[in-house]
Amino acid sequence: MDTLIFACIGLFVGAAGGLFGIGGGIVLIPLLSEVFGPDQHKYQAASMVVGFFVTTPAAYQHFRAGAIDGQSVRRLLPIAGVSVVGGVLLSEAPFFAGDGEAYLRLLFGAFLLYSAVVEGFKIFRRMLSPESFSPREKAASTSWLAAAMIAVPTGLVAGLLGVGGGIIAIPLQRRLLGIDLRRAIANSATIIIATALIGSFTKNYAYALDRVDGLAPLVIAGGVVPTAIVGSLVGSRLTHVVPVRALKGLFLVVLLVAAVRICYFALRSLG
Numbered sequence: 001m002d003t004l005i006f007a008c009i010g011l012f013v014g015a016a017g018g019l020f021g022i023g024g025g026i027v028l029i030p031l032l033s034e035v036f037g038p039d040q041h042k043y044q045a046a047s048m049v050v051g052f053f054v055t056t057p058a059a060y061q062h063f064r065a066g067a068i069d070g071q072s073v074r075r076l077l078p079i080a081g082v083s084v085v086g087g088v089l090l091s092e093a094p095f096f097a098g099d100g101e102a103y104l105r106l107l108f109g110a111f112l113l114y115s116a117v118v119e120g121f122k123i124f125r126r127m128l129s130p131e132s133f134s135p136r137e138k139a140a141s142t143s144w145l146a147a148a149m150i151a152v153p154t155g156l157v158a159g160l161l162g163v164g165g166g167i168i169a170i171p172l173q174r175r176l177l178g179i180d181l182r183r184a185i186a187n188s189a190t191i192i193i194a195t196a197l198i199g200s201f202t203k204n205y206a207y208a209l210d211r212v213d214g215l216a217p218l219v220i221a222g223g224v225v226p227t228a229i230v231g232s233l234v235g236s237r238l239t240h241v242v243p244v245r246a247l248k249g250l251f252l253v254v255l256l257v258a259a260v261r262i263c264y265f266a267l268r269s270l271g
Contacts, residue, residue: 005035006223010050013224014231016251017054017164019238024054024228025163026115029108030258032220038265040105044091044162045203045217046224051164051196053225055189058236062186072142072177073187077194079151080158080165084195087159088202092210102269108161109263115167116255123249146176154191159199164192189236 009031017024025047032043062068096104150172158165166188173184208214 003223006220007227009035010224010227011231013050014054014228014233015235017051017058017228017232017235019235024232025051025161026112026167026258027254028224029162030112030254030262033105033262034258038101038105038269040101040108040162041091041096041207041211042213042217042220045200045207046220047162048158048196048200048203049218049221050224050228051192052200054228054232055164055192055196057229058232059186059189059193061233061236062189065186067183067186068190069142069177069179069183069187072147072173072179073190075142075144075147076151076154076169076187076191079148080155080169080191081194081198083152083155084159084199085155085202087156087161088199088206089159090156091160091162091203092206097210099269102266104161105262106266106270109259109261109266111157111161111163112255112259112262116252116259118167118171119252119255123252142177149176151191155195158192158195159202162199162203164188165195166192 009028013024013028013031016027025044028047028050029040029043032046033039059068091104094100150169153172154165154169157163157168166185169188169191170181170184173179173187174181177184179187204217207217
C-alpha cells in the first residue's frame, strides 16, 4: 500500500514541479505529512532528493525548447549552490531539533502561505492583463549583484525548508533581470538541479548522523522518484503547450489548504 501511495504522490509532485518550475517540495512535504504524520526533517531530506530527479528532466525539456538563458544560469548556479548549504546547516540548528521541529513546520507552513499569496496575485494580475509566455529573443544581461540577489535567498530557502526555491527564483528573475515568465521558469528548473543535488547530500548526511532511521528519507525518495520523473516530463511539456490558468488555480487551493493545516498542527504541538 505504501508503494502505491508513494507512486501516486510522485506523479502529482512531478507534474507540479515540471509545470511550474519548482522542485516539488512545497507539494511533497505537505502530502507526506498528511498521509504519514509530521516529520519535517525526514520529509525535507527526501524532498531534496526527489527535487533533483523532478527538475532534471524538466530542465532538459526547457533546454530543448530553447528557453534557458545560459548567461544568467552560469552566474546563478554557484551562488545558489553555496547558499543552499547554509540553509541546510540552519535547518539543523539546535533550535529546530527535538520538539523544536514544530517551529520548522510552522516556518514551512508560513512559506506555503506566502507561496499561495504570490500565486494568487499572479493569477489575478494575468486576468487583468494577460501576458505572453514566449521567450524573448535576447535575455537581459545578468550582473553578479543581480545574480546574488536572486540566488542567495533561493538557496537559503531551499536548504532551510527542503524546497526547490522556484517560488522565489521565478519572481526575482522577472523583476531583477526583466525576463519573461517561461524563461524564468526554465532558469529556475536548471538552478534547482544544483540546489537539490547539493542540498540532498548535505541534509541526508546530517539526518543520518543524528537519527536512528538515517536511511528513511532515501527509502521515501526511492518510492516517489520513478513516477515523479514521469510527471515532470508531462508537466514541463505542458508548460510550452497549453494554458495553465486553471491548473494554477488548483495549485493555489492546494497551497492554501496545506498551509493552514500545517500551521494549525504545528501551533497545537507548541501549545
